[in-house]
Amino acid sequence: MFAPGEVVQIDSTPLDVLVRFDDGVVGKVELTGMVDVATRTVTAAVLRPTTKAVDASVLLARTVTPELMRPGWVDAMRMSRSVLPHRRLLDIDERLEHAAAKPVIVPEMIVCDHGKAFISRNFRASCRFLEIDFQPTHKASPFQKGHVEKMLDSVGTLFAQFVAGYTGRSTDHRGRDLDKKPLWSLPEVQELLDEWLVAEWQNREHDGLRDPLHPGQSFTPNEKYAALIEACGYVPVALSAQDYIELLPSTWRAVNDYGIKIKRRTYDGPGLIRRQHSGIREKKGLWEVHYDPYDISRVWVRNHHGHGEWIEAAWKHLRHAPVPFGELAWDHAARGLPQGTETEIADAVATLLTRAHAGPEPSTRKKRSPRDKRVAARTHAASPSTPAVSRSEPAPTAKAVKPAVEQAAAENEDGPLAEVIPLGLFDPLEDPWRRT
Numbered sequence: 001m002f003a004p005g006e007v008v009q010i011d012s013t014p015l016d017v018l019v020r021f022d023d024g025v026v027g028k029v030e031l032t033g034m035v036d037v038a039t040r041t042v043t044a045a046v047l048r049p050t051t052k053a054v055d056a057s058v059l060l061a062r063t064v065t066p067e068l069m070r071p072g073w074v075d076a077m078r079m080s081r082s083v084l085p086h087r088r089l090l091d092i093d094e095r096l097e098h099a100a101a102k103p104v105i106v107p108e109m110i111v112c113d114h115g116k117a118f119i120s121r122n123f124r125a126s127c128r129f130l131e132i133d134f135q136p137t138h139k140a141s142p143f144q145k146g147h148v149e150k151m152l153d154s155v156g157t158l159f160a161q162f163v164a165g166y167t168g169r170s171t172d173h174r175g176r177d178l179d180k181k182p183l184w185s186l187p188e189v190q191e192l193l194d195e196w197l198v199a200e201w202q203n204r205e206h207d208g209l210r211d212p213l214h215p216g217q218s219f220t221p222n223e224k225y226a227a228l229i230e231a232c233g234y235v236p237v238a239l240s241a242q243d244y245i246e247l248l249p250s251t252w253r254a255v256n257d258y259g260i261k262i263k264r265r266t267y268d269g270p271g272l273i274r275r276q277h278s279g280i281r282e283k284k285g286l287w288e289v290h291y292d293p294y295d296i297s298r299v300w301v302r303n304h305h306g307h308g309e310w311i312e313a314a315w316k317h318l319r320h321a322p323v324p325f326g327e328l329a330w331d332h333a334a335r336g337l338p339q340g341t342e343t344e345i346a347d348a349v350a351t352l353l354t355r356a357h358a359g360p361e362p363s364t365r366k367k368r369s370p371r372d373k374r375v376a377a378r379t380h381a382a383s384p385s386t387p388a389v390s391r392s393e394p395a396p397t398a399k400a401v402k403p404a405v406e407q408a409a410a411e412n413e414d415g416p417l418a419e420v421i422p423l424g425l426f427d428p429l430e431d432p433w434r435r436t
Contacts, residue, residue: 003232004225007037008107009148010059010118012051016156018165020183021049021377028167029186031193032117034059035151036105038228040206041221042151042197043105047190049378053120054293057247060126064106064237066099067198070191077101077198083226093236100198103225106237109133111145122249129246130237159196163189245290245300245310252286260289260299260313263327264334264342267299269313278304294326317346329353329379332371352376 012032020026032055033045044062048055069078080086082101090096093104110132112118119136127134137144160166165183167174184192202222209219219227253260256275259268277285288302290310297318300310333348334340340348353376 002038002228003108004036004038004041004103004228005105005107007109007111008034008043008063008105009037009111009145010034010056011113011145011148011152012115012117013152013156015047015160016167016169017160017163017189018167018179018183019186019189020165021186025377026179026183027377029189031152031155032056032059033148033152033155034063034107034110035148036103036107036221037147039103039105039221039224040147040151040209041103041105041225042155042201043103043107045155045193045197047186047193049186051115051117052293053117053122054247054249056117056120056123057126057249060107060130060132061239061244061247064104064130065239066093066095066104067102067194069098069100070195073100073195073198077195082203083220083222085226085229089229089234092234095236095238101222102198102202103222103229104234104236105225106130106235107132109135111135111137113137113142113145114139120249122247125250126247129243155193155201158200159193163192242310248290248292248300250288250290252283253289254285255287255301259316260287260301262289262291262299263330264345265296265330266316266342267313268316269301269311271303271311272301272313273303273305273311276305280304292326296327296330317343326379329376353379 010033012030014028015031017028018026019029027049029047029049030051031045031047032051034043035041036043044059046055046058046062066079075081077100079089079096079099079101084101084103086096096104107130110127112135114136117123124134142149161168163184164181165178167178203220205218205220206224207218209221209224211217211219251262253262255272259266259272259274261267273287278287280286280288287304289299290302291299296315298312298314300312303309303311329349329352330345333345333352337345337348352372355376
């Protein structure tokens with residue numbers, strides 16, 4: 001391989017580290033990563049409770065996007081302080097001004113196995129959108145993507161063994177009561193992994209990166225990229241908000257008077273074109289809809305009658321949920337209410353997430369099943385960072401409380417009256433989780 005991005009391999013594997021989700025639930029996560037064969041650069045890596053097609057698409061977006069410096073990272077991790085040709089690259093791509101020392105690589109070909117997340121329609125569509133050749137390996141042939149297999153194995157040892165909660169490959173490699181010791185949360189482990197890839201992996205000499213004329217000298221991924229970029233050049237690819245929507249999973253639905261129906265959820269928006277043929281005969285007049293499995297609060301409908309722009313439609317019962325949640329929580333609640341209405345399922349999900357956020361219940365309350373706890377914990381771990389919608393209702397005013405107090409006093413005239421403290425007014429900007 002003579003050019004960065006000529007061949008990029010992608011795969012996922014369980015990470016041998018226990019993380020602590022919400023409500024004290026402890027479990028493992030899956031690591032999905034991409035490696036550039038020419039430079040051995042880990043272009044992107046994400047941790048999720050379970051790998052989905054949207055996670056593979058997120059890797060593509062992160063691969064062509066610079067890794068920005070974050071609070072707490074040392075100044076030596078900046079691209080301007082590395083061996084990468086930062087000054088010349090900055091003249092081409094202004095986004096690299098505050099970038100960390102990790103190359104931006106645009107894949108030309110992606111090699112993957114036959115995992116559901118990689119051979120899915122959504123991931124194939126994302127590759128077509130970015131004009132990337134999609135090349136699956138033969139079944140039961142992991143050696144055909146040996147570079148990413150080795151990379152994931154190296155991360156599982158070089159990085160994971162130093163993380164609190166490391167389990168090893170078997171019970172012989174871990175201590176007792178590991179789940180009761182201090183553990184990192186999923187976002188914290190992701191932050192540590194991102195920092196380690198920039199600080200350690202990209203500056204670690206790789207035995208497979210050697211100059212044919214000087215086989216005794218090995219190079220780091222950053223050094224190899226700096227050498228190859230002189231001959232191959234650099235082409236920046238900036239993704240807009242519309243491009244990120246293109247990378248989301250898609251489905252085809254009819255637009256009715258009430259809006260769009262997806263898994264017993266109703267979405268509606270002012271710009272929807274209702275009760276009309278989309279013009280796509282292959283799909284029988286249905287409309288292309290993109291959605292985020294980790295946030296069911298809204299969907300995007302492609303305007304086939306216009307220029308292909310996206311029309312946003314919000315969930316009808318968006319205010320029922322105190323925090324954003326994904327399809328995992330919705331499907332779990334829907335299975336428990338096979339004949340339930342959309343409102344009943346939304347209330348069930350909101351109740352589940354509210355109980356999960358409140359922490360373990362006292363012994364006098366009804367215990368939740370282990371599956372309820374796992375679903376709630378994984379939902380919070382994969383939730384996007386979007387503002388929560390308050391479920392609080394307007395509290396009764398002092399005028400509404402006074403008649404009830406007078407009636408109670410009339411029924412019990414002999415007893416002393418308690419001090420009446422009126423409830424406060426409803427604040428739509430108040431944090432719904434704050435305890436007073």
